[in-house]
Amino acid sequence: MQLGDIAHLRTGDKGDISQVSVIAYDPADYALLLREVTVDRVLTHLATLTVRRATRYELPGLGALNFVLEGALNGGVTRSLALDAHGKSLGAQLLDLPLRGTIGDPS
Amino acid sequence: MIRPATVRIGAGAGFAGDRIEPALELVEKGELDFLVFECLAERTIALAQNARRSDPDGGFDPMLLERMRRILPAARARGVRIVTNAGAANPLGAARAVAALAGSLGIGPLRIAAVLGDDVLDTVRSEPFALIDREGTSADLPPIISANAYLGAAPIADGLARGADIVITGRVGDPALFVGPLIDAFGWSLDDPTLMGKATVIGHLLECAGQLTGGYFADAGRKQVPGLARLGFPLAEVSADAGAVFTKVPGSGGQLSLASCKEQLLYEILDPGAYHQADVVADFRSVRLEEVGPDRVAVSGGGGSVRPDTLKVSIGYDDGFIGEGQISYAGPGAVDRARLAIAVVRERLALIDARIDELRCDLIGMDAVDRTGLGSCPREIRVRICGRAAREEDAASIGAEVEALYTNGPFGGGGATRSVRPVVAVASTLIPRDRVSPSVVMVEA
Numbered sequence: 001m002q003l004g005d006i007a008h009l010r011t012g013d014k015g016d017i018s019q020v021s022v023i024a025y026d027p028a029d030y031a032l033l034l035r036e037v038t039v040d041r042v043l044t045h046l047a048t049l050t051v052r053r054a055t056r057y058e059l060p061g062l063g064a065l066n067f068v069l070e071g072a073l074n075g076g077v078t079r080s081l082a083l084d085a086h087g088k089s090l091g092a093q094l095l096d097l098p099l100r101g102t103i104g105d106p107s
Numbered sequence: 108m109i110r111p112a113t114v115r116i117g118a119g120a121g122f123a124g125d126r127i128e129p130a131l132e133l134v135e136k137g138e139l140d141f142l143v144f145e146c147l148a149e150r151t152i153a154l155a156q157n158a159r160r161s162d163p164d165g166g167f168d169p170m171l172l173e174r175m176r177r178i179l180p181a182a183r184a185r186g187v188r189i190v191t192n193a194g195a196a197n198p199l200g201a202a203r204a205v206a207a208l209a210g211s212l213g214i215g216p217l218r219i220a221a222v223l224g225d226d227v228l229d230t231v232r233s234e235p236f237a238l239i240d241r242e243g244t245s246a247d248l249p250p251i252i253s254a255n256a257y258l259g260a261a262p263i264a265d266g267l268a269r270g271a272d273i274v275i276t277g278r279v280g281d282p283a284l285f286v287g288p289l290i291d292a293f294g295w296s297l298d299d300p301t302l303m304g305k306a307t308v309i310g311h312l313l314e315c316a317g318q319l320t321g322g323y324f325a326d327a328g329r330k331q332v333p334g335l336a337r338l339g340f341p342l343a344e345v346s347a348d349a350g351a352v353f354t355k356v357p358g359s360g361g362q363l364s365l366a367s368c369k370e371q372l373l374y375e376i377l378d379p380g381a382y383h384q385a386d387v388v389a390d391f392r393s394v395r396l397e398e399v400g401p402d403r404v405a406v407s408g409g410g411g412s413v414r415p416d417t418l419k420v421s422i423g424y425d426d427g428f429i430g431e432g433q434i435s436y437a438g439p440g441a442v443d444r445a446r447l448a449i450a451v452v453r454e455r456l457a458l459i460d461a462r463i464d465e466l467r468c469d470l471i472g473m474d475a476v477d478r479t480g481l482g483s484c485p486r487e488i489r490v491r492i493c494g495r496a497a498r499e500e501d502a503a504s505i506g507a508e509v510e511a512l513y514t515n516g517p518f519g520g521g522g523a524t525r526s527v528r529p530v531v532a533v534a535s536t537l538i539p540r541d542r543v544s545p546s547v548v549m550v551e552a
Binding site for chain 1: 149150240241323324326329330366369370371372373374375376377378379380391392393394395396408426429465466467469471474475476477478479480481491493494495530531532533535
């Protein structure tokens with residue numbers, strides 16, 4: 001299984017910070033999100049992204065995680081040279097994050 | 108004074124360029140009390156300040172008058188009051204322009220409140236303020252164009268209490284655009300952090316308009332959204348205890364679901380336990396959502412703690428120029444030719460001694476937006492070379508060198524484009540609350 005099989009994501013920006021929410025379709029899968037979607041796993045998957053600091057906030061009531069990636073936006077939308085200065089396309093790239101120990105995962 | 112049991116408040120725009128028809132649909136079919144247009148991105152005020160320099164009557168959202176021309180007659184007929192931050196760098200000028208427009212449409216009498224006092228440029232120029240998004244102070248920045256504090260809901264509620272049919276602001280916190288009307292309708296106290304926190308949740312959910320009703324959401328095969336081309340914008344039915352049901356007009360496109368509401372609740376939130384606004388530090392962790400019907404989600408919970416002593420200020424400043432050039436390659440070996448093209452342009456920029464402070468070279472289709480490094484070699488690729496320079500002519504040389512690849516670069520380069528633009532960047536600081544004095548000026552039409 002991949003992250004996109006059990007969760008949906010939305011990406012926002014605030015200055016030089018990218019924010020990615022990861023939300024379980026079924027709250028019962030929140031425990032799997034907690035275990036598998038760690039800061040390390042996210043940064044490993046987004047291998048060419050550089051950040052100053054990354055924080056994961058846990059929202060059990062919503063069955064969601066909120067990732068705050070500081071320094072991810074090349075100085076922020078107003079001065080970034082990047083094509084996607086807002087980083088809007090970032091969260092979607094986590095849809096194929098493998099969920100280890102689930103059906104269909106080789107690792 | 109008789110207070111309503113329920114107030115219906117709609118979101119008519121989530122950004123300056125947003126569609127107008129969904130707002131009209133809300134006015135005509137939403138049985139609204141209030142309609143809010145959020146039209147002010149982070150650097151818009153700085154750009155508007157530049158516009159006001161060349162036209163003292165300008166400096167507000169250029170789309171405001173077209174929006175009002177389309178919306179005002181229906182809003183007036185149904186008694187829908189309007190709140191918008193489209194005043195940008197000149198809320199009073201915007202109010203006068205809307206008054207003149209109303210006159211020409213034969214609409215009146217009309218009371219328009221202009222909210223002033225967010226402009227703290229003189230204060231920020233008078234002494235250094237520590238920046239919160241980078242090292243240093245405001246004094247270290249290149250020439251400052253604008254400095255605007257994020258005001259709270261009080262002056263908006265004040266304008267409505269004075270009988271305004273329309274409230275036009277510059278910079279206020281986006282949720283405050285919604286909290287202000289709710290304070291006016293229910294008589295809520297700004298000193299009740301729990302209530303202000305709950306109200307902030309409502310405003311936050313609505314402020315991006317179509318992003319609550321299925322915009323920025325659809326994903327083929329995963330998340331289906333019907334009727335995106337006629338996406339309906341959201342409204343909230345708010346009760347006096349700040350509980351709310353979010354919905355949209357029956358028959359409009361889009362979809363308002365638990366999933367879309369959860370996504371928007373967390374959108375651009377950093378610490379969900381501490382969302383800093385002028386009126387409250389809101390706490391979203393206890394928010395509960397429940398589907399109570401088709402396209403109907405009830406929201407309860409949420410809270411907050413006492414308002415901060417400081418207000419956030421966005422400082423706009425001149426940040427030189429960005430130049431860019433693009434060109435495409437296709438067929439076998441396209442990526443290798445694209446890489447050769449980049450190497451040639453890099454060498455050229457050095458040869459002509461262009462003073463480029465920062466250069467970025469992307470292969471669109473492989474690594475321009477992808478951050479996994481997993482992109483494979485496609486059959487077509489677009490080179491994008493983009494750089495920052497203090498002088499316009501240096502920035503322009505980037506696009507010129509990319510265009511010159513047509514006849515001087517690798518085989519088969521097509522579709523070259525080039526651009527250069529001045530950059531207005533934004534830095535953030537905090538200013539003591541007592542250094543900011545919001546005020547309201549009434550304009551009659």
